[in-house]
Amino acid sequence: MTARPIDGKALAAALRAEVAARAAALPYRPGLVVVLVGEDAASTLYVRNKERAARAAGFESRTIRLPAETGEAELLSVIAGLNADDAVDGILVQLPLPAQIRTGAIIRAIDPAKDVDGFHPENVAALALGAPRLAPCTPRGIFLLLRAAGVEPRGARALVLGRSNIVGRPMAALLLAGDATVTIAHSRTRDLAAECRRAEILIAAVGRPAMVKGDWIAPGATVIDVGINRGADGALVGDVDYQAALGVAGAITPVPGGVGPMTIACLLENTLIAAAARRG
Ligand SMILES: NC(=O)C1=CN([C@@H]2O[C@H](COP(=O)(O)OP(=O)(O)OC[C@H]3O[C@@H](n4cnc5c(N)ncnc54)[C@H](OP(=O)(O)O)[C@@H]3O)[C@@H](O)[C@H]2O)C=CC1
Numbered sequence: 082m083t084a085r086p087i088d089g090k091a092l093a094a095a096l097r098a099e100v101a102a103r104a105a106a107l108p109y110r111p112g113l114v115v116v117l118v119g120e121d122a123a124s125t126l127y128v129r130n131k132e133r134a135a136r137a138a139g140f141e142s143r144t145i146r147l148p149a150e151t152g153e154a155e156l157l158s159v160i161a162g163l164n165a166d167d168a169v170d171g172i173l174v175q176l177p178l179p180a181q182i183r184t185g186a187i188i189r190a191i192d193p194a195k196d197v198d199g200f201h202p203e204n205v206a207a208l209a210l211g212a213p214r215l216a217p218c219t220p221r222g223i224f225l226l227l228r229a230a231g232v233e234p235r236g237a238r239a240l241v242l243g244r245s246n247i248v249g250r251p252m253a254a255l256l257l258a259g260d261a262t263v264t265i266a267h268s269r270t271r272d273l274a275a276e277c278r279r280a281e282i283l284i285a286a287v288g289r290p291a292m293v294k295g296d297w298i299a300p301g302a303t304v305i306d307v308g309i310n311r312g313a314d315g316a317l318v319g320d321v322d323y324q325a326a327l328g329v330a331g332a333i334t335p336v337p338g339g340v341g342p343m344t345i346a347c348l349l350e351n352t353l354i355a356a357a358a359r360r361g
Pocket residue numbers: 219242243244245246247248249266267268269273286287288289307308309310340341342344
């Protein structure tokens with residue numbers, strides 16, 4: 082048996098086209114601003130992809146690039162300016178931030194109505210209470226991928242590998258809101274392989290190249306690979322041993338071309354949602 086690949090690139094293109102059509106019908110252009118502090122290679126790539134997608138959707142899109150040595154007070158004042166700017170519907174501060182800046186202080190400073198990452202405590206709380214407002218883009222994109230692949234979370238045993246604030250935790254909350262039976266595994270989990278093997282839906286978000294082996298996967302399971310890692314040859318590798326998984330899983334997302342493009346499409350969708358809520 083060969084697993085069915087889930088084409089995130091195609092689904093993301095469809096969602097982006099839908100967002101562009103909805104944006105074209107508005108009497109204003111939705112505005113998205115990305116703030117990038119320093120020059121982390123992966124972040125630079127992501128920011129470029131995002132800017133291109135936002136422009137193609139007809140958004141007003143801007144990237145503010147600040148030097149790596151920027152202080153917290155300086156970044157807070159940039160955010161205050163964006164909060165006050167009526168043309169700005171969405172603010173995304175690219176993570177990770179340099180060590181001299183407290184990430185929590187920055188996230189709390191963003192107007193929750195413009196928090197298109199869904200990382201502000203108010204938006205996190207809404208999701209935790211089962212009534213998501215602006216949901217984090219990667220988990221939201223994964224949820225849409227599952228739906229498009231015809232995978233029903235309701236009643237399914239789901240395993241989320243990873244508990245970060247940007248992927249693992251919100252992913253678990255969304256799956257729970259979708260009536261899955263959710264387990265969260267992490268670096269202190271005793272028998273990772275055994276936990277994975279029980280899952281009908283396996284979401285890998287650890288940041289370890291090809292850590293999830295073929296024999297960790299239940300036959301027929303749906304495998305979502307969030308990992309974006311650089312292999313020895315510089316190529317992108319996911320968190321799952323893709324070749325091995327193909328022979329066991331029922332469906333699987335590739336890297337690249339799986340979760341990543343959906344993250345960007347959902348960022349555009351969140352910006353549209355934020356704009357509609359702010360501007361009516
Ligand atoms: N495609 C996309 O759109 C996106 C992709 N990514 C990618 O997804 C991956 C994860 O990102 P992110 O959540 O930010 O990463 P973090 O490093 O913040 O979190 C990793 C999580 O994995 C757990 N973990 C790490 N090593 C192990 C191990 N050996 N065994 C078990 N658990 C382990 C950690 O456990 P503990 O908490 O115990 O330390 C932690 O909860 C990365 O490759 C990242 O590049 C991220 C965002 C978007």
